[in-house]
Amino acid sequence: MANPKAPRKSAASDPKASSLYVQSVEKAMKVLMAFNGSQRQLSLSDIASLTGMDLSATQRFTHTLSTLGYLNKDQGKKYELSPKLLDFTFQYLASSDLVNRAAPYLQQLSSETEEATNLTVMNDTDIVFVLRIVSRHVFNANVIVGTRLPAWCTAPGLALLATYPDDEVDDIFERSQFMQYTPATVTDIGQIREHIHRIREERFAHVEDQYFYGDISTAAAIVDNNGRGIGAVNIAVSRSRWDEKRDMRRYADLVISTASSISGKRHN
């Protein structure tokens, strides 16, 4: 979602130009990120062409990452990602005060509604799913731990943006790409800003069909002592199970009270 024209924060000195910056770390991460949903197994030359590195550099990084256990090499000499990469997610989840506090509330919300509930956090211009409890009714296999969606068109993203000062929202919008993900996606920045003002009054965000067609999502922000959003709780319902009269106010109240309970339990 980053827009290369608009540099992050002030154009101070480039942290990548610093003598402290270790380029090999960037290259190793690039190799790991070359694998994605459509590319499960990659050969050395696949990785070279996807990362733009020459073969000998590629070989050094695949050797290193295999030795450290983050890549597996099969008999056909193709590489694939190793489950050892999940150690990072474990470390992140286990060390997160927010995740630990939110988990039982999310579970309760899911039992009560029998719908999918999520905990998301902001990362750059996106929301990232950190905890997801799927209901017995729906299972959107497209959303998993680590899924990243743009903040501007998702209920959790809008709920979080509503807790930020306007200049910060502007900065995030400048670096976002307003794409028409479904025929219903609202891409007009003026309208999105109005929506954010409404969320500030109503304390919840509600969107329908904005990123996934048929997806209805209601979210509220978990805030720190200064009222700044540090995460969001949402309930996601498929249109086939949605009854506006019955669900609209009920789900709004549920996410608001859940987010507020989690916010209230902060230790610092």
Added chain:
Amino acid sequence: MANPKAPRKSAASDPKASSLYVQSVEKAMKVLMAFNGSQRQLSLSDIASLTGMDLSATQRFTHTLSTLGYLNKDQGKKYELSPKLLDFTFQYLASSDLVNRAAPYLQQLSSETEEATNLTVMNDTDIVFVLRIVSRHVFNANVIVGTRLPAWCTAPGLALLATYPDDEVDDIFERSQFMQYTPATVTDIGQIREHIHRIREERFAHVEDQYFYGDISTAAAIVDNNGRGIGAVNIAVSRSRWDEKRDMRRYADLVISTASSISGKRHN
């Protein structure tokens, strides 16, 4: 769980001694792994002492990892892990054929039993949780995506070991530490080997109280075309909800048929 006395595979040449090995990648990973459940925020000197690196090296790697977005620095100059690390888990899960095939079956198993169901894979001597569907009844917050438990005392681990040849099982046992996690944990290797022989006949593994006290787990292996385990499905039930007469055979049959359906759908 690794035992430094027993080198992995043959004692051939040390891959870390190769000129292809890039040491800075190892150091960067070490910095990320210094954070864990009890260490959410670390100062530069905390990281230095946990990794055994000097302050100037530590500074180079924290600068690099912050610039790449994998570490966040707060106002108090402490570092913490960033949700960007979840990108690796997303890449792993999204690119895994096994995960994509297993997800709907796991969801169905969870709806049918209303208990927690898991997909795990072997990594070195451990099983790693890659997908977890929690039931509405129980929620063991200790087990999350990326959780790593020793294979020798868990139902999924034993189900997978039972599909490996004996010399491979021996190799894994040599590198494992047989700890008494609960008063009930069976640490006698002879008894564990007998259990593995029984699993080969019965096609499922069943353990009670072996790692967590009060946890009852039944698992079966998902196999490739050669009958080798590539993952395991398990149902985990807390003792308070367990009724041996009602559940024992039923859960065994359910995990066997689920694992076999997933195995059958393999494309390669």
